[in-house]
Amino acid sequence: MGLKIEQQQHQQPCVELSKIAISNTHGEDSPYFAGWKVYDENPYDEFTNPSGVIQMGLAENQVSFDLLEKYIEEHKETKGALETNFKENALFQDYHGLKSFRSAMASFMGEIRGNRAKFDPDRIVLTAGATAANELLTFILANPGDALLVPTPYYPGFDRDLRWRTGVNIVPIHCDSSNNFQITEQALESAYKDAESMSYRVRGILITNPSNPLGITIQRSVLELLLNFVTKKNIHLVSDEIYSGSAFSSSEFVSVAEVLESRNYKNSAERVHIVYSLSKDLGLPGFRVGTIYSYNDRVVTTARRMSSFTLISSQTQNLLASMLSNKSFTKSYIKINRERLNKRYEMIIEGLKSAGIECLKGNAGLFCWMNLSPLLKDKTSRESELVLWNAILHEVKLNISPGSSCHCLEPGWFRVCFANMSENTLKIALERICKFMERIKSQQ
């Protein structure tokens, strides 16, 4: 389905657009986005629209917003941040970014990892969001027609971010519930062979850690496995760690940076790149703050130049620099945020359990990975999953994300977000699910 060219009144043929403009690689025709449209047309509101669709398909973190507001209220110097050095701020469009802000990001990223890894501000490249960071890295690491291996299930946006303008292909590394969707060596080898059989040159592996949509951290042993594999094949490893601050317990999250550090950066760290952003952990997606952290000098230099297309406003950099360098604030924020997310997670798991629904045991992220396969008429059919999804969207009025849009091979899994709403709204959503499950049971 491409974009229809309008019928025009003139005799002249209509001026053409590019292939990219008329392709559907933007992926916005998938149920992932379709559900959002249904929500947009009938959004739930506690008072004005209590029977509307509750948005559980958007991984946004609103549980710790008050902490940010409190900080800004208490720290008037944020107010003054704009006024000092205004001349440099307004004009400052240097793609290196403000040194103070890069240092702040490096410090914050280290704090999230319990200071088990140190980040060098000069290796930080700033981008307007992680979306741009992932796309930019793909442009740098792979040629059009090459491939990146990505473990399934994965964030639906990757289909667009990694493929659309870059012309690079995604070859899935299939993971399944038999081992809690962890990546195995066989799965890696198999994916690599798949790519070769399609004549794609594999340029790297892209993982999300903690995983979206699974909501679990990747085990250290798997990170070691991945590092060995990419070294053996002489390819890159991109670790998208945007949910690193949303792991419920700091000790359970292991960053690839820590593994590299423990290996003394042997076996070329030059193939490893980390993506981070403030959109999830800090709940500031509107600010458009993303970073690429690379251990490869050429990647850093090239990414910097390319970041001209996606710079972060100097005002925003200034605004956040002092907040993120304030160690007592960041330490406290990270701790409280983790606790609140954990609490939310337990609330939703309990609620789903009492409705008779099992989830993957998660320990991170803004969502849980729910198993509704027992409800499917045909457990092997994707269509069955979509029928169920449609019922939940239109009858139960919950927008959740079907596993098929995340390229999950096993039908029946759904991603359910829990951090983008108040506790009350979550309770209501759980009540609706309960009622739905009771209806199904009584029908059987």
Next chain:
Amino acid sequence: MTRTREPESKSKTSSPSSSSTGMKLIVPLQGVVQGRGGILLGSLIPCALFYFFQLYLKKRRRSNDKHPSSNPPSPSSSFPELPRTPSRSNLSSRGSLTGVRLSRLATTISDDDSAYYVGLNRASRDPYHKLTNPDGIIQLGLSDNTLSLDLIGDWMRKWGSGGDDGLSINGIATYQAFDGVDELKLALSDFMHQVMGGSVHFDTSNMVLTAGATPAIEILSFCLADHGNAFLVPTPYYPGFDRDVKWRPGVDLIPVHCRSADNFNLSMTALEQAYSQARKRGVKVRGILVSNPSNPVGNMLTQDMLYNLIDFAEDKNIHLIVDEVFAGSTYGSEKFVSVAEILESDSEYIDNRRIHIIYGLSKDLALAGFRVGVIYSFNKNVLATARKLCRFSSISAPTQRLVTSMLSDKKFIQDYFETNRNRMRQVHHEFVDALSKIGIKCAKSSGGMFCWADMSGLIKPYSEKGELELWEKFMSIAKINITPGSACHCIEPGWFRICFTTMSLDEIPLVIERIRRVVEVCKFSS
């Protein structure tokens, strides 16, 4: 006189011209080898010669200035080279020998050594400061406007932190529409209406906002052309277009040369010629890209010229992109005419779906750091695609709020424009006058932030080589960074872009004195 130029990039587009060079050698050589070995030698010898020619060119390219290029940095920016962290000294030899590969695009980017970027880089490493570094390099290669920043600074002090309510992140923390919030679009539509002469209405539903005009141009390129297609662009042109249009979209820029005899105004004959030559080479031309007011010359397109361009685009069924970022930075007597004005007055006769405007606040409001750009198009399909693509380049929400507030302060905007225009007029007049007193004439200009200066009398030889040697003299003797015409693809050697909006009136004598030093050196050595 045409210049001798080296092939600029190692991209695939350089190969067509190389193979035609090869052909030119084969024909005469066939006569030589018609005796023994005939066809074999007749093809081997030119191939060998061709091979050695390529090798020679490669060596010449490599021996050029190897400084890493850099985009316009501010004076306070840090040096781009990276210190290696101690922990990396343990890298195994395996990594350094076989080295993990990057893409072809990455290689092209890292090899980009245009004098435009090299100059900006060098100037940023040794920036002039009246008190702390009076012998530093004066930056005249960056079209920023500091003449009226004091006014913006005053406004920021009063209102920049949200006034009495203080700074609030309420309502701006969450995901916003990627193509810009409605309030900002409305404010920009009003602002553009004012800037473009008060006669055009800009519809917010035709707007897509981006993090600066740079991604706006790139996104449009992605929408309007495929990899390997081309846009026609009058020369000299803004060096950044090479990056914005060629790097990732892979769209080529075919120069349409303008000459000093025409004050570098575009000739439709030249445009027609460039178009048909491209067609003959099998290149698909998808559009024309112009800047108005023009960067680097500073002249403006007349209404007639705009009509000609629109007709041309209609006739060939291609797009017309007009970059109007300097629309509000005019100081001459000519009135600026936006292409939008023509479309509004002649909407029945023109298919506006092929016309797209680029705008932004980096020049007219000196807010380059805030990253505010606009794609304005009447083509619903282009808008739909651009809306999806701008998720990679969205404007930060707090900045959208701040800028909305500033643009809505109509009195402030009016004051700013009047004051800024007067200051620009003054500095421009003084500077051009002072230049002519030391024998340097400038092209006639009425907009933009720069003079297009003719230094062809000072270069020897009259070629790109001579021009770059003069540029080096300016850098090392005069310690000023100005942009050589070759970086802007100007076909006549010896022209330089000098930005005047980062100079105060009392700094003009200092700059002139430094330029005069170089003029003397050149006269002495000739």
